[in-house]
Amino acid sequence: MQYDRIRDLRALDATVNSYFDGKLFQNKVWTGTVEGLPVYFIEPHHPSKFFWRGQYYGEQDDFKRFSFFSCAALELLLQAGKKPDIIHCHDWQTAFVAPLYWDLYAPRGLNSARICFTCHNFEYQGTAPASELASCGLDAYQLNRPDRMQDNSAHDRVNPLKGAIVFSNIVTTVSPTYAQEVRTAEGGRGIHSTLNFYSKKFLGILNGIDTESWNPSTDMFLKVQYSANDLQGKEENKDSMRRLLGLSSADDRTPLVGCITRLVPQKGVHLIRHAIYRTLEMGGQFVLLGSSPVPHIQREFEGIANQFQNHEHIRLILKYDESLSRYIYAASDMFITPSIFEPCGLTQMIAMRYGSVPIVRKTGGLNDSVFDVDDDTIPNRYRNGFTFTTADEQGLNSAMERAFSLYKTDESWQQLVRKVMNIDFGWESSASQYEELYVQSVARARAAGSRT
Incomplete structure (x- = not known):
């Protein structure tokens, strides 16, 4: 207790x-x-x-x-x-x-x-x-x-x-x-x-989610607190975490993709693995925090972690660490949740609270909380991320490529970040x-x- x-x-x-x-x-x-x-x-x-x-x-x-x-x-x-x-x-x-x-x-x-x-x-x-x-x-x-x-x-x-x-x-x-x-x-x-x-x-x-606990303007685990009205602190957290994990910080406009999850089949493990390599191909950085209770999955990701042990753009931390998880939410530009099924999912809500734009598969609670920025059938005020439907590499690639493309248009991306930070995912509703x-x-x- x-x-x-x-x-x-x-x-x-x-x-x-x-x-x-x-x-x-x-x-x-x-x-x-x-x-x-x-x-x-x-x-x-x-x-x-x-x-x-x-x-x-x-x-x-x-x-x-x-x-x-x-x-x-x-x-x-x-x-x-x-x-x-x-x-x-x-x-x-x-x-x-x-x-x-x-x-x-x-x-x-x-x-x-x-x-x-x-x-x-x-x-x-x-x-x-x-x-x-x-x-x-x-x-x-x-x-x-x-x-x-x-x-x-x-x-x-x-x-x-x-x-x-x-x-x-x-x-x-x-x-x-x-x-x-x-x-x-x-x-x-x-x-x-x-x-x-x-x-x-x-x-x-x-x-x-508990919006008092998950609040980048008061979160003492972060290097710098920040808010939707002052995003400079988010950049500082990104720079600080890159130094902490030994990632390259040569280019400030390199997008950082975060993933915090239990590595179990439900979470789309094969798509998480694919996202690591695809991020590298597209010129981004990837940080994964999580572990698996399934021995063969844990071994597989330990192998990937060793492969990228000293890489300047990829880092896998295969354990649970709450303080580091908060740091990753704050530092990442995008947050990936490619679940096969997801009853609700809280990580995508927390990510948005910290200004990390979600990339998710349309299932369960992900479908009820993330609406594609390119979906004209959804009112613009609700569009807050990038979604895909089929649980395959092609679907994930499409969502990631669109996210990376928007990231390059700085002002549009900043507007999206501010929008997702202002969405209320609190318990009141x-x-x-x-x-x-x-x-x-x-x-x-x-x-x-x-x-x-």
Whole structure:
């Protein structure tokens, strides 16, 4: 835990007991304030030490770990006498809350809430043998059915993500385009038929960024702070980063292309690799920050990094480094995100905040946040980057070549940079849409209650 981010952290006097595998286990509960909000932290006293593993995800017993957490969270609400209007769960790790709430906790008196479930990436569904449901007290016989939690492609397995879609009152994902894509056989990862059946309660709301944290005029990681009204500081950051990474600074008008990503197939790894070499051919510079959990991809990019180890125009840094990432956003002229699919994507929003013009593939949230400067069907005020449709080298080349061409017309490029920096990608719009959903759902529940 990042204790420095939590104010007034203290343990509650009472422990919360929760059932699991037919036994009662104690949970120590801590409370504190994070960014002005009260937050509860559950410390399970379970012999398996579910959350003392040194990593959040990727354990063999993740299904058990997160179903235990979901039980304990609901037990805390019940025992503390909380009466929430909305319980909002995210991703398969807390998807258990929806069936647990209706099957076990509403009958025990925790019955005031509507359940909202948000999936950030439908690739991750958490499926497991149906028998594992019994650990958290759910009835596998009742729930392992096609209209409930049974996985759509394996009848002896349950799918927590599907369970949340079935049992929640509101289901959302992180962009309108992604919400359409996952309702197709190609994009739905096996869950599309369920989403289509429940389409009336499913929609996409574009994510936002924390515009206070991501702000080039106050970002202390940068060499020089700057704003849309004063772009000189952006040039100074570019010069400074070139020196830091040992890149040539012979020509100030050489465009710098940035890329910050996890190197996984979803992110269009083959196109990122191509972009490195294409940038060099077109007389630009390229900086990549990121690493891969996939061994053969990590090895491949280590090979490219070694190839360009002392090159004056290319640098690959294969790790995660937040301070360097902010520096790259500030220093780069263009920012590339050639994803195969992208539920929302935040890097393109952050890049624009720092005056780096995005080059993206038209998919998911990228399609909802980046509009091509040459697209006459889009009002001019919304055009803010370069897009391509097909996930191949030809499509990427076209977008990159148009970006490099505009970069050479200095005044037009400066206007575009100022435009993208002034776009508001803050959370306010997303938050107001969620608030509206909450209010409507609660109102419907009360109206239904008054009729019975």
